[in-house]
Amino acid sequence: MQNFDYQTPTRLIFGKGVISNLPEVMKPLGKRILLTYGSGSIKKLGLYDKVKELLAEFEIYELSDIQPNPKYDPSVLDGVRICKQHAVDAILAVGGGSVLDCSKAIAAGAKYDGDPWDLISYKVSAKDALPIVDILTLAATGSEYDCGGVISRTETNDKIGYVDPHLFPVCSILDPTYTFSVLRKQTAAGCADAMNHVMEQYFTEDTTLLNDGFCEAELKSLMTNTKIALENPEDYRARAELMLCCTYGCNGILALGNSASGWPCHGMEHALSAYYDITHGEGLAILTPRWMKHILNDKTVGRFVKYGVNVFGIDENLDKYEIANKAIEETYKFFESIGLPMHLKEVGIDESRIEEMAHHIAVNEGLENAYAPLTEKDITAILRDSL
Amino acid sequence: MQNFDYQTPTRLIFGKGVISNLPEVMKPLGKRILLTYGSGSIKKLGLYDKVKELLAEFEIYELSDIQPNPKYDPSVLDGVRICKQHAVDAILAVGGGSVLDCSKAIAAGAKYDGDPWDLISYKVSAKDALPIVDILTLAATGSEYDCGGVISRTETNDKIGYVDPHLFPVCSILDPTYTFSVLRKQTAAGCADAMNHVMEQYFTEDTTLLNDGFCEAELKSLMTNTKIALENPEDYRARAELMLCCTYGCNGILALGNSASGWPCHGMEHALSAYYDITHGEGLAILTPRWMKHILNDKTVGRFVKYGVNVFGIDENLDKYEIANKAIEETYKFFESIGLPMHLKEVGIDESRIEEMAHHIAVNEGLENAYAPLTEKDITAILRDSL
Numbered sequence: 001m002q003n004f005d006y007q008t009p010t011r012l013i014f015g016k017g018v019i020s021n022l023p024e025v026m027k028p029l030g031k032r033i034l035l036t037y038g039s040g041s042i043k044k045l046g047l048y049d050k051v052k053e054l055l056a057e058f059e060i061y062e063l064s065d066i067q068p069n070p071k072y073d074p075s076v077l078d079g080v081r082i083c084k085q086h087a088v089d090a091i092l093a094v095g096g097g098s099v100l101d102c103s104k105a106i107a108a109g110a111k112y113d114g115d116p117w118d119l120i121s122y123k124v125s126a127k128d129a130l131p132i133v134d135i136l137t138l139a140a141t142g143s144e145y146d147c148g149g150v151i152s153r154t155e156t157n158d159k160i161g162y163v164d165p166h167l168f169p170v171c172s173i174l175d176p177t178y179t180f181s182v183l184r185k186q187t188a189a190g191c192a193d194a195m196n197h198v199m200e201q202y203f204t205e206d207t208t209l210l211n212d213g214f215c216e217a218e219l220k221s222l223m224t225n226t227k228i229a230l231e232n233p234e235d236y237r238a239r240a241e242l243m244l245c246c247t248y249g250c251n252g253i254l255a256l257g258n259s260a261s262g263w264p265c266h267g268m269e270h271a272l273s274a275y276y277d278i279t280h281g282e283g284l285a286i287l288t289p290r291w292m293k294h295i296l297n298d299k300t301v302g303r304f305v306k307y308g309v310n311v312f313g314i315d316e317n318l319d320k321y322e323i324a325n326k327a328i329e330e331t332y333k334f335f336e337s338i339g340l341p342m343h344l345k346e347v348g349i350d351e352s353r354i355e356e357m358a359h360h361i362a363v364n365e366g367l368e369n370a371y372a373p374l375t376e377k378d379i380t381a382i383l384r385d386s387l
Numbered sequence: 388m389q390n391f392d393y394q395t396p397t398r399l400i401f402g403k404g405v406i407s408n409l410p411e412v413m414k415p416l417g418k419r420i421l422l423t424y425g426s427g428s429i430k431k432l433g434l435y436d437k438v439k440e441l442l443a444e445f446e447i448y449e450l451s452d453i454q455p456n457p458k459y460d461p462s463v464l465d466g467v468r469i470c471k472q473h474a475v476d477a478i479l480a481v482g483g484g485s486v487l488d489c490s491k492a493i494a495a496g497a498k499y500d501g502d503p504w505d506l507i508s509y510k511v512s513a514k515d516a517l518p519i520v521d522i523l524t525l526a527a528t529g530s531e532y533d534c535g536g537v538i539s540r541t542e543t544n545d546k547i548g549y550v551d552p553h554l555f556p557v558c559s560i561l562d563p564t565y566t567f568s569v570l571r572k573q574t575a576a577g578c579a580d581a582m583n584h585v586m587e588q589y590f591t592e593d594t595t596l597l598n599d600g601f602c603e604a605e606l607k608s609l610m611t612n613t614k615i616a617l618e619n620p621e622d623y624r625a626r627a628e629l630m631l632c633c634t635y636g637c638n639g640i641l642a643l644g645n646s647a648s649g650w651p652c653h654g655m656e657h658a659l660s661a662y663y664d665i666t667h668g669e670g671l672a673i674l675t676p677r678w679m680k681h682i683l684n685d686k687t688v689g690r691f692v693k694y695g696v697n698v699f700g701i702d703e704n705l706d707k708y709e710i711a712n713k714a715i716e717e718t719y720k721f722f723e724s725i726g727l728p729m730h731l732k733e734v735g736i737d738e739s740r741i742e743e744m745a746h747h748i749a750v751n752e753g754l755e756n757a758y759a760p761l762t763e764k765d766i767t768a769i770l771r772d773s774l
Contacts, residue, residue: 217600
């Protein structure tokens, strides 16, 4: 078991109708609020009007049109400019992980005199950040309970995950009913994203009985409840459990003391969506079973056996490689069954830039130090197998 | 799934040698520290000298001799007096849950002008408290990661659990090697305490797949690792996993969204240890299987089936009452196997005050609203069955 230093100070207010707490949550943070959101679905949900009504006594500035795979230019730069120009006190992010990730970069940039890219690219450490509150409308990334974000810079094909302890949301307002209208495609992609967060922590060298059990519970709950939510999008219990599962995905609580795995699927997927702007969860669903197949060997087979027996209920008396291969097959079949595309070609990626992406990943993601080390050749093979 | 409002801001620094972080942790809290500890085992461990050496630049005041089932008089009152007299800035609790619980009551009392019992008995809400840091030497209560404590007042046979959000430790320093020398009896009692914390959250009306999985992982890890630690007290991995399991026991993270169970075994045990000053975990181990047997009925049997199948691996094809009864038997046998006393008579409790305690419990613990409601008659029956 590894030493660790863990803290997640975020307050979670969870359940039906909890948005009524918003004024009480925002009040201590100041009067001038930057409201950030995406394409306008929060207007359809009625959330935009509700927020404006609840915060009638605040000064609200707005940054809209934040895209999936949120962009440094224009979103982060615009947000920082607004915050500085109006001396904004706090950010209220309303949306999914992309809106929240973008808002985190803005929060840090607003308190920094130089180019915000210095912070995102770890050239400089943030000394401070604006406080962030979020109202979540999509269960997936876990950004509502961690201090990281992912920002894309189109001109350099960079998609960078940055982490800074100043960036924990002060409070996340989590009402599962806001996810009732999430489309099938996004519900499935969110499930794949959250499942992969768990797998990135589960498939590693040094784990514990406790953490393995936590991760297996997450995976089983995510699969069961995604099926229910796809069947009946307004099933409150399923949507609620999915939301909580996703919330735990990225802040470390599922795997305190586990050795680092290197997060290989995320490392590879970040290049796919940086080059092709695809949906993150879809990229992960396509890569995951190919990555599993590629790294299965005598060192890793034990983890796959545990995964297969405890998550999919595969007979533990079978040969260990048989269990492992069945587990990989079940993973593939589950993603397929919830309607996810299972080939890169289906999301518009052909073989033309495979080598270029593999090189980019090998240079930038440090996957030679992953649980199962990946060279550029390995990465190329996994990407090719995913076509 | 129930609405909830959850926050645990405590920083956990976990692992071998992490005490070296102590000066960095204490520095922002101020210069005048109240060091609290128990019977002197921290001197045998060398921890006392180590703390004094690391904090050579601080002004240290001391409160020692804090007893198990920590007492309002003299410990809490003495601690409050020292804090007020010397304008103490922060408390450093070194020990197990009793030292930490006592320190929490002191922390609140030091910032209150009246009788500290007003706070513990919920007559008045704390407005503030001194910051608390702890160095844990016993895995059991989870006080290192929650904002509650339990204080006993001998003259009234009161043992009160009080909870206040000001009382989360700022930081818990968790080095599993400090638990190597914990006696067999205490290791076993700590396991029973932590297991019961999990059960009090698991046996309830409204749960989720996710939370059930978390709780089952906890129970399996606690049982497996306690057996290993009793066999080899210096097994680092086992001691480390036990410490982390216990840390999650009481702050709610294992069961966010579950309905309240009423914590019936804790309610009953608090009377036993208030009247007879027995070891809390031993009292819980004796009560738990009798409580289970008493509440088993058509409404509760499903929970026992899940518990039996997922925690003890009992064949799910058996009759549901057969599974439930086997699960209760396995619970009893496990506690017995780790050397816990399984009858009240073994811990010095005879039938003379059963009625009196049952009445005290019925009046004070609100167990008529528990998951399986308990009247005074039920409580009497459970206590009698435990003799």
